[in-house]
Every structure is written in structure tokens, then in C-alpha cells.
Amino acid sequence: xxxxxxxxxxxxxxxxxxxxxxxxxxxxxxxxxxxxxxxxxxxxxxxxxxxxxxxxxxxxxxxxxxxxxxxxxxxxxxxxxxxxxxxxxxxxxxxxxxxxxxxxxxxxxxxxxxxxxxxxxxxxxxxxxxxxxxxxxxxxxxxxxxxxxxxxxxxxxxxxxxxxxxxxxxxxxxxxxxxxxxxxxxxxxxxxxxxxxxxxxxxxxxxxxxxxxxxxxxxxxxxxxxxxxxxxxxxxxxxxxxxxxxxxxxxxxxxxxxxxxxxxxxxxxxxxxxxxxxxxxxxxxxxxxxxxxxxxxxxxxxxxxxxxxxxxxxxxxxxxxxxxxxxxxxxxxxxxxxxxxxxxxxxxxxxxxxxxxxxxxxxxxxxxxxxxxxxxxxxxxxxxxxxxxxxxxxxxxxxxxxxxxxxxxxxxxxxxxxxxxxxxxxxxxxxxxxxxxxxxxxxxxxxxxxxxxxxxxxxxxxxxxxxxxxxxxxxxxxxxxxxxxxxxxxxxxxxxxxxxxxxxxxxxxxxxxxxxxxxxxxxxxxxxxxxxxxxxxxxxxxxxxxxxxxxxxxxxxxxxxxxxxxxxxxxxxxxxxxxxxxxxxxxxxxxxxxxxxxxxxxxxxxxxxxxxxxxxxxxxxxxxxxxxxxxxxxxxx
RNA sequence: GCCCACAUAGCUCAGGGGCAGAGCACUUCCUUGGUAAGGAAGAGGUCCCCGGUUCAAAUCCGGGUGUGGGCUCCA
Numbered sequence: 001x002x003x004x005x006x007x008x009x010x011x012x013x014x015x016x017x018x019x020x021x022x023x024x025x026x027x028x029x030x031x032x033x034x035x036x037x038x039x040x041x042x043x044x045x046x047x048x049x050x051x052x053x054x055x056x057x058x059x060x061x062x063x064x065x066x067x068x069x070x071x072x073x074x075x076x077x078x079x080x081x082x083x084x085x086x087x088x089x090x091x092x093x094x095x096x097x098x099x100x101x102x103x104x105x106x107x108x109x110x111x112x113x114x115x116x117x118x119x120x121x122x123x124x125x126x127x128x129x130x131x132x133x134x135x136x137x138x139x140x141x142x143x144x145x146x147x148x149x150x151x152x153x154x155x156x157x158x159x160x161x162x163x164x165x166x167x168x169x170x171x172x173x174x175x176x177x178x179x180x181x182x183x184x185x186x187x188x189x190x191x192x193x194x195x196x197x198x199x200x201x202x203x204x205x206x207x208x209x210x211x212x213x214x215x216x217x218x219x220x221x222x223x224x225x226x227x228x229x230x231x232x233x234x235x236x237x238x239x240x241x242x243x244x245x246x247x248x249x250x251x252x253x254x255x256x257x258x259x260x261x262x263x264x265x266x267x268x269x270x271x272x273x274x275x276x277x278x279x280x281x282x283x284x285x286x287x288x289x290x291x292x293x294x295x296x297x298x299x300x301x302x303x304x305x306x307x308x309x310x311x312x313x314x315x316x317x318x319x320x321x322x323x324x325x326x327x328x329x330x331x332x333x334x335x336x337x338x339x340x341x342x343x344x345x346x347x348x349x350x351x352x353x354x355x356x357x358x359x360x361x362x363x364x365x366x367x368x369x370x371x372x373x374x375x376x377x378x379x380x381x382x383x384x385x386x387x388x389x390x391x392x393x394x395x396x397x398x399x400x401x402x403x404x405x406x407x408x409x410x411x412x413x414x415x416x417x418x419x420x421x422x423x424x425x426x427x428x429x430x431x432x433x434x435x436x437x438x439x440x441x442x443x444x445x446x447x448x449x450x451x452x453x454x455x456x457x458x459x460x461x462x463x464x465x466x467x468x469x470x471x472x473x474x475x476x477x478x479x480x481x482x483x484x485x486x487x488x489x490x491x492x493x494x495x496x497x498x499x500x501x502x503x504x505x506x507x508x509x510x511x512x513x514x515x516x517x518x519x520x521x522x523x524x525x526x527x528x529x530x531x532x533x534x535x536x537x538x539x540x541x542x543x544x545x546x547x548x549x550x551x552x553x554x555x556x557x558x559x560x561x562x563x564x565x566x567x568x569x570x571x572x573x574x575x576x577x578x579x580x581x582x583x584x585x586x587x588x589x590x591x592x593x594x595x596x597x598x599x600x601x602x603x604x605x606x607x608x609x610x611x612x613x614x615x616x617x618x619x620x621x622x623x624x625x626x627x628x629x630x631x632x633x634x635x636x637x
Numbered sequence: 638g639c640c641c642a643c644a645u646a647g648c649u650c651a652g653g654g655g656c657a658g659a660g661c662a663c664u665u666c667c668u669u670g671g672u673a674a675g676g677a678a679g680a681g682g683u684c685c686c687c688g689g690u691u692c693a694a695a696u697c698c699g700g701g702u703g704u705g706g707g708c709u710c711c712a
Contacts, residue, residue: 103707111641202707203640210709214640217707245705249648258685258703316711362712367638368703370710380712480712517712549669576669584673598671610672617672 005056020047021187024059034061036070036191037184044070046136046184062193062224072097074134074186075124075196075222076104081177082123083218092179093155093206093215100232101196101221105204107155112216117198120218124196131190132175136183144169148180155206156180195229196222239475244527245373251532251590253523253540254374262371262378264520269540272569274381274519276538278359280411281383281515288404290357290385295337297361301327306494307336308429312462316364334360335487335512338386339494342508346388349500352508353393357385359519374524381519387511388491390500391441394509398445398467398484401513405469405482408515411636412526413535416472419451420480422459429463430489438486439465461512463489469515473529481522485512532590533612536629537636543570543629544591545607546582548598550574555602559595559622566626568633587612593629 020038037060060067076095095104148156172181198220206212223229253270304310318330338356424435469482487510497505516522545560563570595607608617
């Protein structure tokens with residue numbers, strides 16, 4: 001007679017046997033229909049599994065977060081069943097739920113094609129219609145291994161070996177398909193519904209290791225209801241519309257071409273945007289006590305050997321052999337150059353902290369498959385800086401860097417910023433004792449500043465641990481941009497010293513920091529975040545002055561000249577076209593402010609102002625319009 | 638680097654073993670029009686590159702390069 005406590009605190013007693021399905025049914029028909037699993041004393045379980053003893057339970061419905069994840073996991077199983085029916089020689093491996101959907105990795109000689117997706121999806125719908133029962137079975141480990149071997153599922157056998165000994169080995173059977181799985185699952189395939197869609201195929205390494213064989217991965221999306229599926233597909237279309245590669249062309253900002261993979265050709269407007277970011281950053285970091293420098297892009301191999309890059313970063317470096325037989329490397333980072341500047345000037349602890357900044361163009365040889373528009377390139381400009389300081393100053397300087405970074409992100413409208421703490425990687429330079437010290441210093445700064453963070457084990461730079469600053473854009477995507485790294489290795493390797501208060505030589509600590517990370521990438525993120533509708537202070541062309549008749553040409557030129565004299569980026573459009581045509585064209589290319597000038601405006605010395613995204617116009621005197629814009633630009637500074 | 642797909646006019650794309658196509662953009666002409674495409678005419682091509690098959694290849698096959706979606710890696 002189990003006593004079942006429900007989330008509202010009420011208690012129900014059942015006859016000697018009960019289950020999630022029975023409980024849901026006893027509460028209500030619609031709950032029973034929407035139930036996908038049950039939480040028993042906190043543990044997620046199958047609806048059909050018997051509950052033997054007293055427990056606190058909560059029915060999990062398809063609309064809940066847990067329920068949706070379970071649906072997606074079931075969709076992966078139905079996908080695997082469909083594939084096994086269609087191509088029985090295929091081996092199944094793993095198939096988890098992921099954000100917005102699911103995937104399943106298959107081992108198969110012949111890869112899946114996009115056309116196969118439709119065939120598989122149709123079979124998946126059949127399986128949902130068949131409404132097969134999904135039955136949980138607990139197996140003996142060695143029997144399970146033997147079973148999977150006998151049906152040619154070597155990967156499954158391998159997975160069982162990695163299941164901890166104290167965990168039961170459970171299999172789920174649906175129709176003729178049987179799969180190793182922790183569960184829980186739906187009671188039957190019909191409950192999955194049809195709000196799913198296979199989206200793409202790709203390769204994926206077994207266990208995520210590039211040394212292993214490549215499997216065929218099929219991705220899909222799955223939702224509780226059709227409406228949500230449609231909404232998601234619509235969101236994907238919207239995301240495509242804000243793709244920086246498309247907008248970069250429409251807005252005439254930049255282009256790429258075959259001869260320079262992973263390198264940007266900046267057009268006048270794009271370069272203007274680029275310079276606006278630099279102006280803003282320069283102003284902020286100068287105020288924060290940084291001094292700007294510039295260091296060589298090409299330096300002799302010996303320097304890179306001394307810094308440790310030649311050993312730890314060689315695969316990512318472009319090199320150049322000269323006719324005299326010397327080897328130079330194009331800088332992949334600015335730090336060794338900055339140490340050289342430090343060594344030329346600083347001798348006293350009194351000069352520390354010493355903060356050097358550079359908008360440094362770096363080149364890294366990235367694997368061809370990693371390149372992606374401006375988000376991942378081979379040639380990029382870092383807003384890089386290095387703070388040389390004493391060990392005692394690490395905490396204060398780190399806090400100052402965190403505040404600078406968060407403040408600058410706010411200036412761009414990014415309020416939602418997360419911090420990750422990345423510690424020592426496998427390939428690294430320096431003693432573990434030094435790493436202990438560096439990691440502790442960063443953690444202390446985070447705690448003192450009262451900042452929340454998550455741990456990112458093994459992801460530090462080869463010379464030191466780091467904080468990664470991740471910002472979330474308007475459509476919920478995360479981008480790692482800023483970074484702060486504590487380096488107790490490189491200054492010593494490159495022979496940097498200062499004289500301390502004690503009259504002895506000491507090796508300075510070096511903090512590496514970047515805020516945009518890469519200017520190229522940050523601009524890509526900004527474009528997508530704003531869907532191309534850049535805020536006024538950043539727009540490469542802020543105002544376009546359009547004439548309605550050629551009678552207005554002179555006045556339009558005069559207005560544009562006044563805007564330019566006031567420091568605004570303004571252009572005229574005097575073409576022999578209708579005003580609707582001009583408005584459309586400049587709206588498409590995302591000009592934030594349009595001034596239209598016809599006979600009426602010429603006579604009254606006014607302009608008809610139209611803002612991007614609005615269909616309304618406002619007739620203002622030139623002075624009023626100018627004031628309004630200047631105020632808006634100033635507010636962002 | 639690995640798996641899959643794709644590459645045709647400036648852009649978006651159709652086509653397909655036998656003369657290279659559309660829309661938009663561009664040029665010229667007409668139009669001076671009041672807020673998201675006015676009309677007409679014209680020009681524009683190494684069908685990504687290199688090989689192969691074929692009487693004939695932009696089309697089929699092989700290799701390369703680039704791009705896209707993933708994997709691995711990362712700012």
C-alpha cells in the first residue's frame with residue numbers, strides 16, 4: 001500500500017501496485033495524456049515502472065523542460081529504430097538529446113545523404129503511428145555485452161564496459177529494436193508525436209576524439225507540439241537573415257575571396273565601423289591607465305623559440321623563409337613583442353603596474369574546416385594588452401580588468417555576460433607550483449570582485465590559466481570574446497626583470513587581456529546581435545540625405561555639409577529616382593537615419609526625418625534634427 | 638585535418654552531353670515623382686581550377702581549391 005505524496009502536499013494511497021501511469025490517470029485524463037515520465041523522490045523514471053514504496057512524486061509532462069528533453073531522447077531512439085529497419089547493417093552508437101533537438105551517431109560504410117533524411121523521417125512517422133510499447137529490461141552485464149556482440153553492435157558492447165559497476169545495465173525494447181539506455185523513456189512510441197524534423201547529416205568522431213574513426217551523425221529537432229516546431233523553424237530563418245556574411249554584403253562592409261581564405265577584405269564602410277570600435281576602446285583603455293604601442297608582425301624564429309610558441313603553438317603559425325636562409329614567423333600573438341618593449345624601459349618596481357596595449361594584427365593557421373565567416377578567421381586584429389606587475393598587484397589588476405571588460409560590454413548593450421575559469425591544459429610550459437600560484441591568484445580576484453563564474457577544466461592557455469568572458473546575444477547565442485590570463489612563465493623565459501624594493505632583480509607577472517578578442521569576430525557578433533541595425537554611434541553612414549526633386553539638390557548638399565561639419569557621417573542621394581525607391585534602397589542597406597528633402601522642406605528650411613524600422617516621418621528644422629542626432633551619439637559615449 | 642553537400646553574370650538562383658538563362662543590380666534614354674522597387678532599351682560569362690571519357694563536356698568521371706553544415710580545435 002504505497003503512500004504517494006504529490007507536489008501540492010496531498011497524499012494518495014494505492015493498492016499494492018502503482019506506477020506513474022496509474023497515478024497520472026487517477027489525477028486526471030489530460031494529465032495522463034500529457035505525462036511522459038515521473039519523478040520519484042527526485043529520480044526521473046519511466047511511467048510504467050512500478051512504485052513499490054512510499055514516495056514523493058511529480059508527474060513530468062511533455063511541456064516541462066525535463067519532459068521535452070525526454071521527448072528528444074525518444075526521438076533519437078525512434079531515429080535509430082528507423083535507420084536499423086532501413087539499413088540493418090548499420091551499427092548504432094549513441095544518441096542524446098541536445099539543445100533544441102537530438103542526434104544519433106551511426107557506424108556505417110556508406111554515408112547518409114540529405115535525401116536519406118526524408119526517407120528516414122517518413123519511417124520515423126510510421127514508427128510513431130505503430131505506437132510500439134517501449135519496455136525497460138535490466139540485464140546482467142556480461143550477458144548484455146555478449147548479446148550486443150552477437151547482433152554485431154560492437155560500439156554498444158564497448159559502452160557497457162564503461163558503465164560503472166554499481167549501475168544497472170538497462171535495455172529498452174521498442175518493436176524489434178533494442179537499445180542500451182539509461183532511460184527513462186516514454187511508455188510507447190505514439191506518445192512522441194510528430195513535432196520533429198531531421199535537419200542535417202555530418203561526420204562525428206567516435207567518443208569525440210579525432211584519433212578515432214568517423215561516424216555518421218544525423219541531427220534533428222523535436223518539440224512537444226507542432227506549433228513550437230514551426231516557431232523554431234521560423235527562428236532559424238530569422239537567424240539566417242541576420243547572418244553577418246549576408247549583411248556584410250548588403251551593407252557593403254567587407255568581402256572574402258578564394259585567394260585569402262580566412263582573411264577579410266574591408267570595404268570603406270566596414271573599415272569605418274572597425275575604426276569606430278578602436279576609437280571607443282582606445283578612449284576607454286587610455287582612461288584605465290594603458291599606453292598604446294605597436295610591435296612587428298614578423299619576428300625571427302629564435303624569439304618564438306624563447307617564448308615557447310615554437311614548441312607549443314607551431315602548428316598554428318605561418319612562417320617565412322628569406323633568401324638569406326633565415327626563418328621568421330608572422331605573429332600569432334602580441335605578447336612576446338610586448339615583453340621586448342617592457343625590457344627596453346622598465347627597471348624599477350615603482351613603474352609597475354605597466355600596462356601596454358596594441359591593436360595587433362595576428363595570423364594563425366587554422367584548420368580549413370574551422371573557418372567560418374568573420375567568426376573564425378586566420379588573420380585577425382586583437383585588442384590586446386599586457387599588464388606587467390608584481391605578484392602583490394595581480395588581484396587588484398585582475399579586478400580592474402574584469403571591471404573594464406564588463407563596462408565595455410555594457411557600452412555595446414551586452415548586459416548578460418558569464419565568466420568561465422579555465423585552468424592548466426595538458427600541453428603547457430612551467431612548473432606545477434607556478435601554475436598553482438597563478439590559478440589561485442585568478443580565483444582570488446574573482447572572489448574579491450564578487451563575480452560568479454563556472455569552471456572550465458584544462459582549457460587554459462599554454463602559458464597560464466585564464467578567465468573567459470562569454471556574452472549572450474539578442475537571439476540567445478553565447479560568444480566567448482574577452483579573456484584575462486595570468487602568466488608567470490613567459491616574462492622569465494624572455495628575460496624580463498625589474499628591480500624590487502629590496503634592491504634585487506625580480507621577474508614580473510604578466511597579465512594578458514583582450515576585450516573584443518578579435519575585432520573581426522566582434523564586428524560579426526555585433527552585426528548579428530543587431531540584425532544589421534547598428535546603433536547610431538556605430539553606423540558607418542549615419543544619415544542619408546535624399547532629394548525628392550532635383551530642385552532640392554542644393555539644399556540637400558547644404559544640409560549634408562552641416563551634418564558633416566558637426567561630426568556626423570552623412571551622404572547625399574541626389575539620383576533621379578523616386579523617393580520610395582531611395583527609401584527602400586537605403587533601408588535595405590540599414591542606414592539608421594534618412595532625411596528627405598522636397599520642395600516643402602526647401603521652402604521652410606526643414607527636413608523630413610525617417611528612422612530605420614519606422615514608417616513614420618517627422619518634419620524638423622535642420623537645427624532640431626541635428627541636435628537630436630548629436631545628443632543620441634553623445635549618450636553612447 | 639576529418640565526414641557530407643555545394644560552386645553558372647556584381648547579387649540571388651534556374652538549367653543541363655549539341656548556340657548560356659531569369660530576376661535584381663549596372664549603363665543609356667524617358668520620367669521631377671512625397672516615404673520600402675516608375676517605364677524602355679542596352680551591356681554583362683574561363684558555367685571555380687587541372688586532367689580524363691566522348692565526334693562533342695558548363696553538364697559525366699577523377700584530382701585540386703574555396704564555401705556551407707557538423708566533428709576536432711579555437712579569438
